[in-house]
Amino acid sequence: MDDLDQLEAQSIFILREAYRKLRPLALLWSLGKDSNVMVWLARKAFMGRVPFPVMHVDTGKKFPEMYAFRDEYTKKWDLDLILGDCPPVEEIDPSLPPAARSAARKTAGLAALIDQHKFRGVIAGIRRDEQATRAKERVFSPRGAGHRWDVRNQPPEFWDQYATPYEDGMHIRVHPLLAWREVDIWRYIERENIPLVDLYFSKNGQRYRSLGDQDITSPIDSNASTVAEVIAELEISKTSERAGRAMDHESEDAFERLRVAGYL
Amino acid sequence: MADIVNSNAAQAILRPAATPIVIVGHVDHGKSSLIGRLLYDTDSLQDGKLAQIVESSRKRGLTVEWSFLLDSLQIERDQGVTVDSTRIPFRLGDREFVIVDAPGHRQFLRNMITGAADAEAAVLVVDAQEGAQEQTRRHAMLLRLIGIRHVIVLLNKSDLLNFEESAIAKAEADVRQLLGRLEIEVEAVVPASARDGDNIASRSERSPWYKGPTLIEALSNVPPPASRLALPFRMPVQDVYRFDDVRYVAGRIERGTVRVGDQIVIGAQRQVATIAEVCRWHAPVRPVAGAGESIALRLEPDLVPDRGDLLFPANDEAAAPERAARIRTRLFWLRGEPLQVGESFVLRLATAEHDVTVVSIDAVVDLDDLTLRPGDSVPPDGFAEITLATSHAILFDPFSPGFGDGRGVLVDRHQRIVGGAPLIGPAELAEGTHAIHPTSSRISAGAQAAARGHRSGVFWLTGLPGSGKSTVARATEADLAAQGIKATVLDGDTLRAGLCSDLGFSPQDRQENIRRAAHVAKILAESGQVVIVALVSPLQSDRDLARKIIGEEFHEVFVDSPLETCEARDPKGLYAAARAGRIPEFTGVSAPYEAPQAPVLRLATDRAAEETAQELTTFIADRVR
Numbered sequence: 001m002d003d004l005d006q007l008e009a010q011s012i013f014i015l016r017e018a019y020r021k022l023r024p025l026a027l028l029w030s031l032g033k034d035s036n037v038m039v040w041l042a043r044k045a046f047m048g049r050v051p052f053p054v055m056h057v058d059t060g061k062k063f064p065e066m067y068a069f070r071d072e073y074t075k076k077w078d079l080d081l082i083l084g085d086c087p088p089v090e091e092i093d094p095s096l097p098p099a100a101r102s103a104a105r106k107t108a109g110l111a112a113l114i115d116q117h118k119f120r121g122v123i124a125g126i127r128r129d130e131q132a133t134r135a136k137e138r139v140f141s142p143r144g145a146g147h148r149w150d151v152r153n154q155p156p157e158f159w160d161q162y163a164t165p166y167e168d169g170m171h172i173r174v175h176p177l178l179a180w181r182e183v184d185i186w187r188y189i190e191r192e193n194i195p196l197v198d199l200y201f202s203k204n205g206q207r208y209r210s211l212g213d214q215d216i217t218s219p220i221d222s223n224a225s226t227v228a229e230v231i232a233e234l235e236i237s238k239t240s241e242r243a244g245r246a247m248d249h250e251s252e253d254a255f256e257r258l259r260v261a262g263y264l
Numbered sequence: 265m266a267d268i269v270n271s272n273a274a275q276a277i278l279r280p281a282a283t284p285i286v287i288v289g290h291v292d293h294g295k296s297s298l299i300g301r302l303l304y305d306t307d308s309l310q311d312g313k314l315a316q317i318v319e320s321s322r323k324r325g326l327t328v329e330w331s332f333l334l335d336s337l338q339i340e341r342d343q344g345v346t347v348d349s350t351r352i353p354f355r356l357g358d359r360e361f362v363i364v365d366a367p368g369h370r371q372f373l374r375n376m377i378t379g380a381a382d383a384e385a386a387v388l389v390v391d392a393q394e395g396a397q398e399q400t401r402r403h404a405m406l407l408r409l410i411g412i413r414h415v416i417v418l419l420n421k422s423d424l425l426n427f428e429e430s431a432i433a434k435a436e437a438d439v440r441q442l443l444g445r446l447e448i449e450v451e452a453v454v455p456a457s458a459r460d461g462d463n464i465a466s467r468s469e470r471s472p473w474y475k476g477p478t479l480i481e482a483l484s485n486v487p488p489p490a491s492r493l494a495l496p497f498r499m500p501v502q503d504v505y506r507f508d509d510v511r512y513v514a515g516r517i518e519r520g521t522v523r524v525g526d527q528i529v530i531g532a533q534r535q536v537a538t539i540a541e542v543c544r545w546h547a548p549v550r551p552v553a554g555a556g557e558s559i560a561l562r563l564e565p566d567l568v569p570d571r572g573d574l575l576f577p578a579n580d581e582a583a584a585p586e587r588a589a590r591i592r593t594r595l596f597w598l599r600g601e602p603l604q605v606g607e608s609f610v611l612r613l614a615t616a617e618h619d620v621t622v623v624s625i626d627a628v629v630d631l632d633d634l635t636l637r638p639g640d641s642v643p644p645d646g647f648a649e650i651t652l653a654t655s656h657a658i659l660f661d662p663f664s665p666g667f668g669d670g671r672g673v674l675v676d677r678h679q680r681i682v683g684g685a686p687l688i689g690p691a692e693l694a695e696g697t698h699a700i701h702p703t704s705s706r707i708s709a710g711a712q713a714a715a716r717g718h719r720s721g722v723f724w725l726t727g728l729p730g731s732g733k734s735t736v737a738r739a740t741e742a743d744l745a746a747q748g749i750k751a752t753v754l755d756g757d758t759l760r761a762g763l764c765s766d767l768g769f770s771p772q773d774r775q776e777n778i779r780r781a782a783h784v785a786k787i788l789a790e791s792g793q794v795v796i797v798a799l800v801s802p803l804q805s806d807r808d809l810a811r812k813i814i815g816e817e818f819h820e821v822f823v824d825s826p827l828e829t830c831e832a833r834d835p836k837g838l839y840a841a842a843r844a845g846r847i848p849e850f851t852g853v854s855a856p857y858e859a860p861q862a863p864v865l866r867l868a869t870d871r872a873a874e875e876t877a878q879e880l881t882t883f884i885a886d887r888v889r
């Protein structure tokens with residue numbers, strides 16, 4: 001087994017644990033590269049089908065290409081799609097910096113969906129290498145009442161044994177991609193031929209490395225127009241993946257505050 | 265069914281999986297600084313990271329503080345401690361490593377285990393000047409318990425000793441002695457300064473006498489993770505799916521390989537099946553799968569295993585796992601309250617879940633000198649060796665460093681992981697004994713006493729037939745109830761009418777009668793009740809047995825009435841029958857009565873039964889209030 005085989009096998013193991021232990025269960029599908037890999041891994045785990053719903057929490061501010069992609073692959077992959085919308089920005093904590101406040105809309109939209117469907121497990125595609133607070137995550141991450149993440153009191157997790165405590169109002173975030181790195185995702189996309197929104201590929205010297213809402217994501221300078229070129233670029237790049245995400249840089253703790261409140 | 269891959273897989277570069285390395289050591293001995301330095305020296309930092317650290321350091325009035333690289337949570341920066349483990353990949357030549365940064369603070373032990381449990385090698389960071397401290401010992405113990413095979417010691421802050429050879433040799437000897445006691449083999453002891461970069465990536469000019477490897481050289485020398493492919497096949501069943509009328513037995517192969525046509529045993533069911541198909545989706549069709557792969561199997565016949573069933577090779581005794589209902593295990597204990605004998609948990613072993621009870625605590629690690637001592641309980645964050653009993657024999661492979669087998673965890677009834685339990689092997693049982701599988705109440709005695717308003721106890725009334733035991737017991741029961749104390753009476757006739765109706769009056773049957781009564785009394789007492797046992801129990805040895813069964817709650821009460829009085833009363837006409845020879849072996853007539861030598865209470869019965877009962881009531885009430 002090479003490193004991708006091992007990452008794949010581990011993610012499948014995690015997805016199968018979640019399916020067995022946490023019902024009802026749903027998978028967050030943001031239409032980005034990581035969550036496409038995650039849907040793909042779910043299909044691997046369950047012999048070609050995704051036996052639980054996928055959720056898209058829609059800010060209404062995604063790129064048109066993303067909506068088109070969603071419609072196409074919901075059908076092609078036979079997904080049970082649940083859509084959720086987000087409250088207007090005026091209803092969000094005004095003490096957050098502007099981009100973080102905009103991002104927090106998604107947290108509120110997600111919370112409403114989880115409450116509505118009473119999900120006990122929500123699969124999310126975060127990776128440790130994306131952002132420092134994500135590096136602290138568990139594979140099975142309990143979210144207490146109000147969906148808050150108690151970063152200082154996380155359960156022990158070792159030897160592939162995951163805690164599944166449950167009280168009313170809480171759920172478990174499941175993170176099958178935690179151990180993957182950005183370049184692993186791309187190498188796996190290449191190996192498996194996983195389809196992507198083409199905003200990730202260079203046009204006129206620019207491409208998106210990470211896709212969020214239109215108003216808070218910026219493209220990077222790049223000539224990488226194929227998966228292979230993106231991988232080659234990443235092998236030598238030393239720029240952080242989320243450099244194009246405004247909210248990560250507004251203040252030292254903005255992202256942590258978002259995450260504690262339930263943001264991905 | 266399988267969707268054949270036509271991707272660029274063939275052209276993909278085959279890369280070995282990353283080797284996880286854990287960095288452990290006492291707080292402030294420099295773990296985070298070491299990692300920051302390692303990343304910097306191996307050119308593994310992302311753009312902007314260095315500038316960020318310099319800026320964060322400047323804001324706090326520090327020179328470059330490498331640990332800010334990792335301690336990225338706000339609270340960590342403010343408190344200057346690492347709260348949780350962080351994983352950071354870095355590369356040495358062609359080899360990938362994942363560094364696990366483990367926090368040193370005592371209360372964060374579980375986070376450290378979370379980070380360290382899968383590591384292949386460890387760097388134990390020890391302040392050269394301070395030497396081994398409490399966390400050094402604790403972490404070293406943990407490395408042993410979780411079975412990390414390769415340990416490199418970094419004598420950090422050696423600059424504070426001016427890299428003086430003899431001072432460093434002394435520090436090295438101390439650490440080697442500590443690790444030697446734990447039977448941990450040390451691969452290298454590197455005198456270094458993480459802050460200044462001495463002997464990390466490059467050889468320090470300040471220690472010309474040092475001939476050993478730099479830290480990076482020592483890490484490169486760690487062998488890659490062991491292959492589990494050559495071992496006998498094991499697959500714990502993770503789940504069974506039925507999609508489109510096909511049944512898939514899903515799981516991850518923990519070791520060995522499996523091939524279409526192989527015969528396997530479904531462990532718990534002891535049924536044999538043949539592998540009909542190794543199923544994968546969107547992958548090349550291959551009739552074989554090996555350790556580490558998450559696959560699905562189709563079985564012939566189409567048997568239905570349960571989650572947790574271990575699949576292993578059929579027709580090969582040598583390749584079968586151990587089978588036992590009592591298992592010795594090591595333990596690292598993560599709950600905030602001590603572990604006691606008699607507590608019940610779920611033992612999770614791969615995907616299996618077994619109800620277990622702690623039947624003995626065999627040794628507790630003294631963290632001051634790392635010796636094993638007898639103990640009644642395991643303290644929070646403590647280490648021990650214990651014996652677990654399961655309700656039925658379970659299948660397992662004992663834990664072995666570097667492999668996934670036998671790595672149990674204990675889970676409480678809230679589904680929280682409270683302990684790590686690497687299994688040592690079957691526990692020996694004394695000749696002729698049966699493995700027992702008790703469970704215990706999860707309500708503590710204190711909580712029961714609080715709920716009832718009184719403690720429990722067993723008051724064992726012994727005396728000749730007709731001495732008035734049952735009468736006194738019933739009157740006392742009523743008196744206690746009037747005082748708000750709930751008591752239960754177990755008397756001979758009641759027991760023999762039901763629970764012991766199969767017993768006669770032979771010495772063996774009498775002993776069995778007492779044994780059963782003692783166990784029932786114990787169960788009632790453990791539920792918080794006051795129990796009054798009224799049994800002739802003529803032999804001292806039988807009452808000793810009852811005392812042994814019940815433990816410290818046993819109180820022996822002698823209902824002292826002379827034989828003549830009893831015989832004169834003869835409420836049930838038994839003495840008359842015995843004298844007439846109709847009852848063989850009647851206590852006091854044709855069988856002995858051994859009066860207690862030191863009862864806690866002697867009740868004289870030459871007075872009204874109510875008075876005797878009042879004396880007993882007062883005695884009991886004093887002891888349980």
